[in-house]
Amino acid sequence: MKVLVGANLIDGTGGPVVNDGAVLINGDRIEAVGPRVSLEWPEGTEVIDATGLTILPGLIDCHDHLASKNYQLTSRWGLDEPMSMGYIRTALAIEDTLAAGYTCVREAGGLDYGFKQAIEEGLINGPRLVLSVGIISPTGGLADRVSGSGHHNAYHFDPQTPAGVADGPDAIRAKVREMARVGADVIKFATTGGASSRPGHGPLDIEFGPDEVKALVEESKSLERRTMCHAVGGPGLRMCVEAGVGSIEHGCYLAEDPDLLRMMADKGTFFVPTFEVYEFHSTVSAPHMIERAKAMMDLHKESLHQALAAGVKVVAGTDAGGFVHGDNAREVEILVDRGMSNMQAIQAATGWASECTGLEKDIGTLESGKFADLLVLDGDPLRDIGVLRDRERIKMVMKGGKAYVDKLSGAATTGLGR
Numbered sequence: 001m002k003v004l005v006g007a008n009l010i011d012g013t014g015g016p017v018v019n020d021g022a023v024l025i026n027g028d029r030i031e032a033v034g035p036r037v038s039l040e041w042p043e044g045t046e047v048i049d050a051t052g053l054t055i056l057p058g059l060i061d062c063h064d065h066l067a068s069k070n071y072q073l074t075s076r077w078g079l080d081e082p083m084s085m086g087y088i089r090t091a092l093a094i095e096d097t098l099a100a101g102y103t104c105v106r107e108a109g110g111l112d113y114g115f116k117q118a119i120e121e122g123l124i125n126g127p128r129l130v131l132s133v134g135i136i137s138p139t140g141g142l143a144d145r146v147s148g149s150g151h152h153n154a155y156h157f158d159p160q161t162p163a164g165v166a167d168g169p170d171a172i173r174a175k176v177r178e179m180a181r182v183g184a185d186v187i188k189f190a191t192t193g194g195a196s197s198r199p200g201h202g203p204l205d206i207e208f209g210p211d212e213v214k215a216l217v218e219e220s221k222s223l224e225r226r227t228m229c230h231a232v233g234g235p236g237l238r239m240c241v242e243a244g245v246g247s248i249e250h251g252c253y254l255a256e257d258p259d260l261l262r263m264m265a266d267k268g269t270f271f272v273p274t275f276e277v278y279e280f281h282s283t284v285s286a287p288h289m290i291e292r293a294k295a296m297m298d299l300h301k302e303s304l305h306q307a308l309a310a311g312v313k314v315v316a317g318t319d320a321g322g323f324v325h326g327d328n329a330r331e332v333e334i335l336v337d338r339g340m341s342n343m344q345a346i347q348a349a350t351g352w353a354s355e356c357t358g359l360e361k362d363i364g365t366l367e368s369g370k371f372a373d374l375l376v377l378d379g380d381p382l383r384d385i386g387v388l389r390d391r392e393r394i395k396m397v398m399k400g401g402k403a404y405v406d407k408l409s410g411a412a413t414t415g416l417g418r
Helices: 083-099 113-120 169-181 210-222 235-243 258-267 275-284 287-310 329-337 342-348 351-357 385-389
Strands: 002-009 018-026 029-035 045-049 054-057 059-064 102-107 128-131 186-190 226-231 247-250 270-272 374-377 394-399 402-406 413-415
Touching: 002 374, 059 270, 059 329, 059 351, 083 102, 083 113, 083 394, 083 402, 102 351, 102 394, 113 128, 169 186, 169 210, 186 210, 210 226, 210 235, 226 235, 235 247, 235 258, 258 287, 270 287, 270 351, 275 287, 275 329, 329 342, 329 385, 342 351, 342 385
Parallel strands: 002 045, 002 054, 045 413, 059 102, 102 128, 186 226, 226 247, 247 270
Antiparallel strands: 002 018, 018 029, 054 374, 374 394, 394 402
């Protein structure tokens, strides 16, 4: 057993900070947590002094693309380097994301089950992965990769990463089953275009129709899979909310339809605004993408404010914003800049985020019985949310009781029981 003592505890529930706290860990689980004076531990327990530091749950990114490198066509189609190089780069991005304090990532497309298996078998270090494998869309939608000259992307030759194009309810049900077969924990689909879609198919344009969305959500539920929907605005946004999707990805135009926010609150639908990727698109993307991203910025911010007021749970997801893997906490910083309190933004990357992934029984908060997924910081994110991004301030990253970043245990002692 081991115990971290003396730290200030932010438990991920939004509750008050526990000063001079302690976290007792037995194997891969938290045995007890609370004020140091209230805890006891057996003789021989490893005591780790965390006096003056902050302990919070390991962070969660609810929308990332760990295999994505940039928006260049040659990279997205796997033409610029051997496939093996791409896999190695992805493995390094996965390890760096864990080192940044992220102990869980909900992967929104592009990562096959092999990476999850490699982490579980200890071949590489990485966060807990909740996989979607790929995105499902109709012909002409987000999953239908065609160049400007009309050539189809031949990248999907691997049966473990199937193409996501499906048209009509029956084909969509079959595609959901295929994604589940290759390891998808969550089913991702699109009902609208996006900022990065081709010219002529933008954020307010629909992809699937209502009957198709209904079939997808029903089939996913029958396979006990949650759903996450790329939906930016317009009729496509409404149809997925009405169908009972698990989370809305982006949702930039939600403020134009306040009744949808009330519906989301009633249904328990999560909102993943992914501000970081639009910050990226507004600066360095193609001209039509810059124009779209800038046009929606103010309304996107208002959508966040109205969502919080309506009682919708907002959670943090980067969408691989800027393709700088390992800087996921930039999204948490932006959430504060857009109007969330520091505590709300922390919940967006811990307690609320664990509910969005469906793993709330095991991670997301500092509670007895949950996995010992911890982030130990030299600093107070309630005063300065930016400390989450400062690698020098990260003193320990623990997943399942094992420290993957450890600048504290060298001074640990074997203490007598309390």
